[in-house]
Amino acid sequence: MQTVNPPGREQALAYRFAEILSREGIESDVITTPNPNGGKPRAAVWGRLRGQGDRPGLALLSHLDTVPADPSDWSVPPFSGRIAGGYVWGRGALDAKGVAVTHLMTLIELASSNQRLERDLLFIATPDEETGGRNGAGWIVANHPEILEGIGYLLTEGGGIQAAAPDETTHAPIWGVALTEKTPCWLELRAHGRGGHSSAPTGEDAVPRLVAALDKIRRAESPVRVLPEVEQMFAALAPIAPEWDRAAYLNLSGTLERDEGFRRRFLDNPGQNALVRNTISITYLEGGPATNVAPSIARAQLDARLLPGRTCAQFAAAIESLIDDSTIEIEEILSFASRASSADTPLFRAIEAVAVRQDPRGLVVPRLIGGFTDAHWFRETGIVAYGFVPRTLSAEEAEGVHGANERIAVETLTKGIALQIELVRAFDAIEAAEHRKQAEPVE
Numbered sequence: 001m002q003t004v005n006p007p008g009r010e011q012a013l014a015y016r017f018a019e020i021l022s023r024e025g026i027e028s029d030v031i032t033t034p035n036p037n038g039g040k041p042r043a044a045v046w047g048r049l050r051g052q053g054d055r056p057g058l059a060l061l062s063h064l065d066t067v068p069a070d071p072s073d074w075s076v077p078p079f080s081g082r083i084a085g086g087y088v089w090g091r092g093a094l095d096a097k098g099v100a101v102t103h104l105m106t107l108i109e110l111a112s113s114n115q116r117l118e119r120d121l122l123f124i125a126t127p128d129e130e131t132g133g134r135n136g137a138g139w140i141v142a143n144h145p146e147i148l149e150g151i152g153y154l155l156t157e158g159g160g161i162q163a164a165a166p167d168e169t170t171h172a173p174i175w176g177v178a179l180t181e182k183t184p185c186w187l188e189l190r191a192h193g194r195g196g197h198s199s200a201p202t203g204e205d206a207v208p209r210l211v212a213a214l215d216k217i218r219r220a221e222s223p224v225r226v227l228p229e230v231e232q233m234f235a236a237l238a239p240i241a242p243e244w245d246r247a248a249y250l251n252l253s254g255t256l257e258r259d260e261g262f263r264r265r266f267l268d269n270p271g272q273n274a275l276v277r278n279t280i281s282i283t284y285l286e287g288g289p290a291t292n293v294a295p296s297i298a299r300a301q302l303d304a305r306l307l308p309g310r311t312c313a314q315f316a317a318a319i320e321s322l323i324d325d326s327t328i329e330i331e332e333i334l335s336f337a338s339r340a341s342s343a344d345t346p347l348f349r350a351i352e353a354v355a356v357r358q359d360p361r362g363l364v365v366p367r368l369i370g371g372f373t374d375a376h377w378f379r380e381t382g383i384v385a386y387g388f389v390p391r392t393l394s395a396e397e398a399e400g401v402h403g404a405n406e407r408i409a410v411e412t413l414t415k416g417i418a419l420q421i422e423l424v425r426a427f428d429a430i431e432a433a434e435h436r437k438q439a440e441p442v443e
């Protein structure tokens with residue numbers, strides 16, 4: 001089913017999921033969602049498997065839309081859903097229809113079991129994730145809170161399992177669980193100036209003004225800030241880090257402060273640098289229409305990614321004082337708040353229990369991720385939301401996310417369903433046991 005966003009067209013797929021859920025006797029519904037661009041209707045779908053107890057519910061969240069696919073880059077038609085060579089091929093196979101199917105099968109399996117859960121299990125698949133979720137998950141959270149009633153925990157995309165490496169440097173399989181995300185803060189800068197012929201430049205032209213401002217932004221160094229989540233992430237990775245870095249990983253913020261050599265090495269890695277700093281990419285520029293025309297307006301756009309805890313408005317104000325030019329306007333084009341979920345929860349402990357059961361060396365690592373998913377909409381309401389899908393992808397498979405030839409091994413998909421079911425059961429047991437223990441009278 002083609003659900004490329006924009007424009008989306010997720011409604012038919014939402015009805016397909018609802019049909020399967022109700023055929024299996026699971027309570028479900030389709031919710032029509034806003035479609036500001038017109039065209040085919042859009043929708044979300046949910047299904048709720050009622051538990052026998054009233055402990056806080058667990059939601060399994062995925063999204064129905066996908067990014068576009070250009071058939072000329074693919075070796076199979078991207079919307080064929082072909083099964084060949086041990087893979088399911090198609091746009092969405094990983095991001096995120098494969099996730100939705102894993103969640104759907106989990107509900108179906110648990111519905112047919114006679115061992116009921118202590119809580120409700122919610123399947124929820126939303127439209128519009130790929131363009132920010134404002135008309136999908138964000139809209140559902142704001143307008144249909146009843147769907148999330150009683151839900152305390154949520155799992156969605158954003159993390160997965162990294163296989164154990166055969167070489168000497170890493171041994172353990174790593175289960176990466178995203179606890180939080182960097183938040184996008186997209187800004188537009190508009191410089192104004194005297195427009196006209198460019199044969200006699202003045203100091204008031206828009207393009208040189210904008211260039212001067214962008215040069216200041218390019219040179220600015222944002223301070224290093226190690227969040228507790230990142231400190232935890234590196235401490236968890238210490239046992240498998242190269243030996244000479246082990247002590248540094250156990251005390252990341254302290255070592256970054258004291259050890260100049262380690263600091264340089266750490267920050268030279270763009271992925272690591274982005275974990276401890278706000279970053280800015282200058283991505284879009286617009287000036288005059290011809291060589292001999294000085295435009296009266298020049299525009300640039302910045303893709304800034306902020307560590308949780310800083311708002312886009314605060315960041316824009318800092319940019320404004322940095323460039324110190326009152327003729328340049330700054331406008332926010334996209335931003336949202338970012339929250340972190342704690343790792344000290346029964347859901348995290350359940351993931352650890354399943355990881356160790358699968359492989360005694362299994363290491364569960366809390367993560368901050370640089371991209372963003374729909375998880376933040378739910379974290380903002382107080383739900384503990386983790387980015388974690390129990391699957392191990394090969395490097396070639398991982399390239400298919402937003403790329404050509406997106407596919408998932410049939411074995412990965414089926415094993416992922418089994419692991420997801422095991423994880424739901426482990427969480428149900430661990431959360432209920434911890435709750436009973438807390439409720440016991442203290443002697």
Ligand SMILES: [Zn+2]
Pocket residue numbers: 063095096129157
């Ligand atoms: Zn996705």
